[in-house]
Amino acid sequence: MQTSDVQSSDTMEKVGVKPAMAVGHAPHAAPQSPPASGGSLPGALPRGPQPAAPDYRKLASKVDVRLTAPLRAALTAAAKAEGVTDGALIRRWVADALGLDAEADRASAPRVRIPPEEQAVLAGALRDLGALYEPLSRPSVPADEVKAGLDRIRSAVMPIVIGLGRSA
Secondary structure, X not given: XXXXXXXXXXXXXXXOOOHHHOOOOOOOOOOOOOOOOOOOOOOOOOOOOOOOOXXXXXXXXXXXXXXXHHHHHHHHHHHHHHOOOHHHHHHHHHHHHHOOOOHHHHOOXXXXXXXXXXXXXHXXXXXXXXXXXXXXXXXXXXXXXXXXXXXXXXXXXXXXXXXXXXXX
């Protein structure tokens, strides 16, 4: 295309070309807000070093140890007898051997294993709780029916909750 082929803006207005489409028309730049300080845009103030993310884990390092099958079985049995995990028992032994008293290294939640029969009772209690929503959705709520259902659930769940203390 040669420069003689380009029409002037006067000619374009007559032809019906929109001003933004006219050749030689400088588009209006959208107003931009200045960059926030500390940004990475040109002219922005440089940012300082970012602080390292805090390590929220109490036990930040891991040690892999290879054990024979009999030793591993003995470790697992000893940990079960203590009511802790294998790793917690090893951490306790290491802390004792080194004379350290690090609470985070000694801490371990007890193994909470709910027997299948108790799991079935808890599942039934959850079903009963779900069934209690139906009477509550009626226009007149049968309070005696809801109360009886809650009492039935409580009597089923209470022994299990009390029994959870046996492994603590």
